[in-house]
Amino acid sequence: MxxxxxxxxxxxxxxxxxxxxxxxxxxxxxxxxxxxxxxxxxxxxxxxxxxxxxxxxxxxxxxxxxxxxxxxxxxxxxxxxxxxxxxxxxxxxxxxxxxxxxxxxxxxxxxxxxxxxxxxxxxxxxxxxxxxxxxxxxxxxxxxxxxxxxxxxxxxxxxxxxxxxxxxxxxxxxxxxxxxxxxxxxxxxxxxxxxxxxGEAGKAPHVRGELQVLVRPVVLMALATTVLGAGAMFTLYTYIAPTLEHLAGATPGFVTIMLVLVGVGFSIGNVAGGRLADRSLNGSLIVFLVLLVAVMLAFPLLVKTQVGTALAVVVWGLATFAVVPPLQMRVMRAAAQAPGLASSVNVGAFNLGNAVGAAAGGAAISAGFGYAAVPIVGALIAASGLLLVLAQMALKRQDTSNAAREISTTNF
Missing domain, CATH: 1.20.1250.20 (MFS general substrate transporter like domains)
Incomplete structure (x- = not known):
């Protein structure tokens, strides 16, 4: 309509x-x-x-x-x-x-x-x-x-x-x-x-051609970045309540307040990530992944006080949700010939990151490293996503350079 x-x-x-x-x-x-x-x-x-x-x-x-x-x-x-x-x-x-x-x-x-x-x-x-x-x-x-x-x-x-x-x-x-x-x-x-x-009844989609788009290396790399970005988020978010209880001595009421602050961080990050992604897609992703790595590494130290805990969860929430808009846009642009299916698959990639993060955090706890290790593991996953973004940028520059060289040789 x-x-x-x-x-x-x-x-x-x-x-x-x-x-x-x-x-x-x-x-x-x-x-x-x-x-x-x-x-x-x-x-x-x-x-x-x-x-x-x-x-x-x-x-x-x-x-x-x-x-x-x-x-x-x-x-x-x-x-x-x-x-x-x-x-x-x-x-x-x-x-x-x-x-x-x-x-x-x-x-x-x-x-x-x-x-x-x-x-x-x-x-x-x-x-x-x-x-x-x-x-x-x-x-x-x-x-x-x-x-x-x-x-x-x-x-x-x-x-x-x-x-x-x-x-x-x-x-x-x-x-x-x-x-x-x-x-x-x-x-x-x-x-x-x-x-x-x-509305009216729909028609069966033509998925074969769209699936061929999704298996392109550039699309797969973009989806992998989504997995790692979400994985970093859910490593800590899955265990946020017991982590705060063990590291900050948080009561159930304090955990509830911190979850509200996480939501506030999410909202700020959603707006900030979208606006910065309009200016520079890769630049915004790099900035917020670096911020995410930093705040998760500092998390065990920050939560020693209530003020530090509040600051940590807000900044962490901001950084984790700020990467969502650029991650989504990267996949949509990489799979421009199949944006609908790419969007759906990217939801799956985000939730694969959910599963990876939850499993990684649980493995750290089960291995006896304690709850202080949970945000550290999340920081390592975020750092892996950052390295993948930088690798994609390097490959794109190399492809552009090779294409320019081929044009130059042809003209000569």
């Missing part, structure tokens, strides 16, 4: 109002997904005790969710490709709701693990289809802002949804946290039903 330039003022206002209602519904879905994805990280000690496993074992719930996103993103997108976008998004939120209900009803670790896998299946496809819907309800020159508005729900989840779910889980029980998130899913389904345009 786009605004007709010849439409009457009242018609244009109605169309604009419908567009904002649609974007609000999509942002609600992003908020709900962000809440269920990130809230277990603040509840790991409680969940581990509730299902009688160690904290590193409970961390595998994060890894399972990430793996489910990687598998579900392309599969669910293809499975629902013939549905109208409104019906597909509602169906995806129904999966989300069922998964959270199953989590709330889980009585053991295995059942909870399966429930988290079910919940994760909606994630990638919702953001992929949601981006298309967001762009379709506004004029072309406002499409990027519309997509950003939808993703703002994910950022806000880290300010409000995750801390609220963490507080609820610590005060009443982690099962009630999942139950409340399921209720949010029902509300989102109703909002999507009434806010989104009906």
């Amino acid at each position: 786009s605004l007709d330039q010849s439409a009457s003022p009242s018609t244009a206002q109605d169309a604009q109002g419908n567009a904002w209602l649609t974007l609000l519904a999509l942002a609600m879905g992003a908020f709900a997904i962000g809440t269920t994805e990130f809230s277990p990280m603040g509840l790991l000690p409680v969940i581990a005790a509730g299902v009688h496993v160690s904290i590193p074992s409970a961390g595998m719930l994060i890894t399972a969710y990430a793996i489910g996103v990687m598998i579900g993103a392309p599969l669910m997108t293809l499975a629902l490709s013939r549905w109208s976008r409104r019906s597909a998004l509602i169906a995806l939120m129904a999966i989300f709701t069922v998964g959270n209900l199953l989590s709330a009803l889980s009585t053991d670790y295995t059942t909870l693990l399966v429930a988290r896998l079910v919940t994760s299946l909606n994630h990638g496809a919702f953001f992929g289809l949601g981006s298309l819907v967001a762009a379709s309800v506004v004029p072309r020159h406002k499409q990027a802002s519309a997509v950003a508005t939808m993703f703002m729900g994910l950022t806000i989840a880290n300010i409000g949804g995750v801390p609220a779910a963490t507080w609820l889980g610590q005060a009443i029980g982690w099962r009630m946290s999942f139950a409340a998130t399921a209720a949010l899913g029902v509300l989102t389904m109703l909002t999507l039903r009434f806010a989104l345009p009906r």
Whole structure:
């Protein structure tokens, strides 16, 4: 749906109002997904005790969710490709709701693990289809802002949804946290039903040509950078609650406050990363990866005081989310002939980094290095991503130099 330039003022206002209602519904879905994805990280000690496993074992719930996103993103997108976008998004939120209900009803670790896998299946496809819907309800020159508005729900989840779910889980029980998130899913389904345009059934995508684009070396390197950037983030974020408890002596209430500050850092980083990426894609990525390495190396020292802890989590949140816009743009530009599939696959790459980070942090704890080693491992992963970016830049300069040399030789 786009605004007709010849439409009457009242018609244009109605169309604009419908567009904002649609974007609000999509942002609600992003908020709900962000809440269920990130809230277990603040509840790991409680969940581990509730299902009688160690904290590193409970961390595998994060890894399972990430793996489910990687598998579900392309599969669910293809499975629902013939549905109208409104019906597909509602169906995806129904999966989300069922998964959270199953989590709330889980009585053991295995059942909870399966429930988290079910919940994760909606994630990638919702953001992929949601981006298309967001762009379709506004004029072309406002499409990027519309997509950003939808993703703002994910950022806000880290300010409000995750801390609220963490507080609820610590005060009443982690099962009630999942139950409340399921209720949010029902509300989102109703909002999507009434806010989104009906639309028409879709057509099966032509994926063979797009898959050929995705296996190009430059695209694979860009995706690998996304994996490492996300891996650095989730090495610490997965174990943020027990890390703060062990290193800073944090109480549950203080952990909740710190999660709010993490969300504030995410929001600032999202804006800063996007604006700097518009000026210099590689430059912004290098700056924020260097900042991420630095703050994670200093993290064990900074958290010795409450003020230092607050500073550390805000700067860390800023650095981790500031790399997201340039990482996304690198993949989209590298796979310009297949931007839709590339976007979906990049969601999977981000969640592969989620799994890698959670596993790396858990391995450091299980190996007996202690929670102080968790941010150090994250810093090493971020440094690997930085080296990969520099290597890509060097290869690009070499390719440009070789091309210039060939042109010069030909002209001679």
